[in-house]
Amino acid sequence: MRVMVLVKATEDSERGDYADHADEFAAMGKFNEELVKAGIMLAGEGLAPTSDGKRVVYDAEGASRVIDGPFAEAKELVGGFWIWQVSSMEEAVEWVKRAPFKNQSVELRRVHEAEDFAGRLPQDILDAEARLRAQSGQ
Amino acid sequence: MANAATHRTVEAVWRIESARLIAGLARTVGDVGLAEDIAQDALVAALEQWPASGVPDNPGAWLTAVARRRYVDGVRRRVSFERRAGDLARELAETEDPMAEIEFDAHVEDDVLRLIFTACHPVLTRDARVALTLKLVGGLSTEQIARAFLVPTPTMAARITRAKKALADAKVPFEVPVGAELTARLASVLEVVYLIFNEGYAATSGESWTRADLCEEAMRLGRMLAALAPDEPEAHGLVALMEIQASRIPARAGRDGQLVTLLDQDRSRWNRLLITHGLTELHKAESLSGSQLSGPYVIQAALAACHARALIAADTDWTRIVALYDVLRALTPSPVVELNRAVAVSMADGPAAGLAIVDTLAADPAMRGYHLLSSVRGDLLERLGRTDEARAEFERAAAMTANASERAHLVSRAARLT
Numbered sequence: 001m002r003v004m005v006l007v008k009a010t011e012d013s014e015r016g017d018y019a020d021h022a023d024e025f026a027a028m029g030k031f032n033e034e035l036v037k038a039g040i041m042l043a044g045e046g047l048a049p050t051s052d053g054k055r056v057v058y059d060a061e062g063a064s065r066v067i068d069g070p071f072a073e074a075k076e077l078v079g080g081f082w083i084w085q086v087s088s089m090e091e092a093v094e095w096v097k098r099a100p101f102k103n104q105s106v107e108l109r110r111v112h113e114a115e116d117f118a119g120r121l122p123q124d125i126l127d128a129e130a131r132l133r134a135q136s137g138q
Numbered sequence: 139m140a141n142a143a144t145h146r147t148v149e150a151v152w153r154i155e156s157a158r159l160i161a162g163l164a165r166t167v168g169d170v171g172l173a174e175d176i177a178q179d180a181l182v183a184a185l186e187q188w189p190a191s192g193v194p195d196n197p198g199a200w201l202t203a204v205a206r207r208r209y210v211d212g213v214r215r216r217v218s219f220e221r222r223a224g225d226l227a228r229e230l231a232e233t234e235d236p237m238a239e240i241e242f243d244a245h246v247e248d249d250v251l252r253l254i255f256t257a258c259h260p261v262l263t264r265d266a267r268v269a270l271t272l273k274l275v276g277g278l279s280t281e282q283i284a285r286a287f288l289v290p291t292p293t294m295a296a297r298i299t300r301a302k303k304a305l306a307d308a309k310v311p312f313e314v315p316v317g318a319e320l321t322a323r324l325a326s327v328l329e330v331v332y333l334i335f336n337e338g339y340a341a342t343s344g345e346s347w348t349r350a351d352l353c354e355e356a357m358r359l360g361r362m363l364a365a366l367a368p369d370e371p372e373a374h375g376l377v378a379l380m381e382i383q384a385s386r387i388p389a390r391a392g393r394d395g396q397l398v399t400l401l402d403q404d405r406s407r408w409n410r411l412l413i414t415h416g417l418t419e420l421h422k423a424e425s426l427s428g429s430q431l432s433g434p435y436v437i438q439a440a441l442a443a444c445h446a447r448a449l450i451a452a453d454t455d456w457t458r459i460v461a462l463y464d465v466l467r468a469l470t471p472s473p474v475v476e477l478n479r480a481v482a483v484s485m486a487d488g489p490a491a492g493l494a495i496v497d498t499l500a501a502d503p504a505m506r507g508y509h510l511l512s513s514v515r516g517d518l519l520e521r522l523g524r525t526d527e528a529r530a531e532f533e534r535a536a537a538m539t540a541n542a543s544e545r546a547h548l549v550s551r552a553a554r555l556t
Contacts, residue, residue: 001354002411036361036365037247037250037362037365037366038154038358038362039357039358039359039360039361039362039365040358040361041361042411042412042415043411043414043415083411085354085357085358087150087153087351087354087355088146088149088150090146090147090149090150091150091153091154093147093150094147094150094151094154094197095154098154113388128397128541128543128544
């Protein structure tokens with residue numbers, strides 16, 4: 001399963017003020033390396049402050065309106081994310097507990113798997129296809 | 139914390155920590171079977187104690203400490219037993235702190251790599267390698283592995299026990315091979331990972347842990363390997379191959395549950411994240427390979443990438459695919475690769491060019507009774523407008539296949555030509 005880990009923004013991250021956080025960056029780099037070596041990291045990025053961001057709001061008729069950042073309430077904003085491939089939500093939680101955060105809030109969300117393929121194909125077809133694919137590399 | 143929740147947490151901690159724990163122990167005790175037994179003792183202790191005491195703040199360190207204690211106790215017992223026979227002073231010096239050299243940061247990654255190579259050692263049968271890799275490196279339980287491979291748990295347990303004994307009997311050293319041996323041993327590791335992937339790719343149903351999860355497990359093992367042996371192009375190539383193939387899983391079933399072939403798939407349902415990751419891995423593999431693509435996994439990944447890069451089937455770069463099949467054919471010649479090359483040639487240069495290759499292949503005794511050859515030949519004849527011959531070829535293919543769904547598909551293609 002895939003889990004998206006949403007790391008909330010902080011006042012410093014919203015200000016783009018990283019000067020006092022060099023140690024945290026180093027620790028986070030090491031943690032990211034661990035995630036890669038564990039084979040679970042699919043994606044992970046840090047987001048620029050919302051002063052560089054936009055919001056698009058739709059009304060009931062579907063008409064849209066663009067709002068420029070920055071946005072208030074740093075704690076409600078997303079400052080970065082990971083997408084991990086793990087075997088359970090518990091595994092994702094255990095990984096998050098190893099992350100070098102302080103004064104931080106992290107939200108874990110299961111990613112919907114596009115159409116669960118499980119059980120939707122007869123076994124003989126799957127076998128045949130796996131055979132084919134294994135032979136051809138396609 | 140409720141007992142079931144603690145159990146799930148213990149399982150999660152085990153998934154994260156077990157490979158490093160077992161690898162660190164194995165370097166000290168020199169025997170992966172014994173290392174795994176000691177680690178399992180620590181796991182049992184966690185299952186007993188954590189429901190009451192709560193999960194410790196640093197569960198990995200807790201498991202390490204318990205394992206270390208078990209091992210020291212075991213050695214002390216053995217030392218006192220052998221007191222009269224052995225060189226007591228030397229033995230004691232050695233056992234003062236036998237686990238002192240386990241540093242779970244400095245060497246642990248090398249140890250995990252050693253563990254992977256040991257679990258995939260050629261002295262073991264293929265089935266044993268697969269089981270041992272999932273158990274020691276993947277951190278899966280014997281029950282989970284048994285369920286994934288559709289065998290009773292005692293059968294799988296016996297297989298794993300035999301494998302550990304075989305490693306001990308053969309005195310397989312706990313090390314990453316070097317030089318020429320590395321190439322052969324790495325091939326064995328890659329084969330095991332890809333076997334696990336293919337086992338999962340053919341899976342149907344999904345409860346908590348089933349065969350379908352093997353795809354994800356194989357990708358995880360592949361990524362671990364690529365991260366631990368970053369200079370090996372084939373490791374990155376295998377990751378790319380698995381990820382690009384897995385990206386198509388959501389698109390391979392039609393509305394009625396029938397198989398949708400690659401060129402007919404709705405590409406908007408392909409998993410873009412896996413494709414992106416896979417293409418990045420392929421890029422690493424190609425940079426490491428230099429001008430010549432280095433091995434079968436890199437080449438197959440490059441083939442898969444040709445499809446992944448085409449947003450619609452008509453955009454597929456068939457010329458590049460033909461060129462890649464030429465390389466693959468030179469490296470691992472086989473009639474099946476040749477048949478696939480014929481299909482690619484027919485897409486690049488037209489059905490007549492493809493048919494010429496297929497007709498040459500048809501003379502190969504190895505291809506006699508191979509329904510895919512007839513199926514491909516029927517398809518090429520149909521595209522050439524040779525309808526009667528095409529129909530006969532589809533009927534021949536239908537008669538040769540043992541697979542009911544494939545037969546139905548071939549019969550309907552023949553029927554459309556009447």
